[in-house]
């Protein structure tokens with residue numbers, strides 16, 4: 352009897368662990384979610400990639416736009432509502448320069464275990480600020496920290512919105528440029544964080560990536576353009 356109880360307890364613990372492990376995998380998966388469309392790269396033979404910048408806008412926008420301009424590069428900016436509220440003129444500059452703007456929520460909180468009402472508010476308030484800046488194209492979405500489980504993908508699929516993640520994240524590597532060089536392939540989506548960069552390193556990395564990939568014949572287009580190839 353005692354052995355039977357021990358066996359049942361062990362099975363129960365095993366199942367709970369498995370459920371947690373699956374939820375953790377799902378929450379962090381870059382190429383898969385339960386509901387709705389998700390893109391983390393695009394299959395193509397053309398030498399094109401999409402640079403994506405998360406967070407902001409901040410006063411770094413001028414420097415980022417100037418660099419992109421130097422390389423005739425178009426990029427995609429996933430902006431935070433509260434940052435747009437504080438820097439409306441920076442959002443407008445991005446729109447006027449012809450780049451793509453995406454929604455990265457209003458408060459940049461993890462969209463895990465949040466109510467549908469909260470998710471709706473986060474997304475619609477941010478959409479509104481993007482529209483106020485004059486952006487007229489379809490607005491893609493990227494979750495803060497790339498994290499999603501059930502509620503967020505459900506909301507997005509119900510509203511016909513696509514989730515954009517990435518397949519290249521230089522911040523995870525020690526030698527970021529070498530990592531990009533090794534991982535790059537046509538149709539890649541690269542994630543960078545230059546908006547709060549106080550050291551200047553992320554901007555420098557952006558320039559090095561622009562230089563390196565241009566020398567390899569790549570051009571830089573928006574996520575939308577990549578998907579429409």
Ligand SMILES: [Zn+2]
Nearest residue numbers: 405406495496
């Ligand atoms: Zn972010």
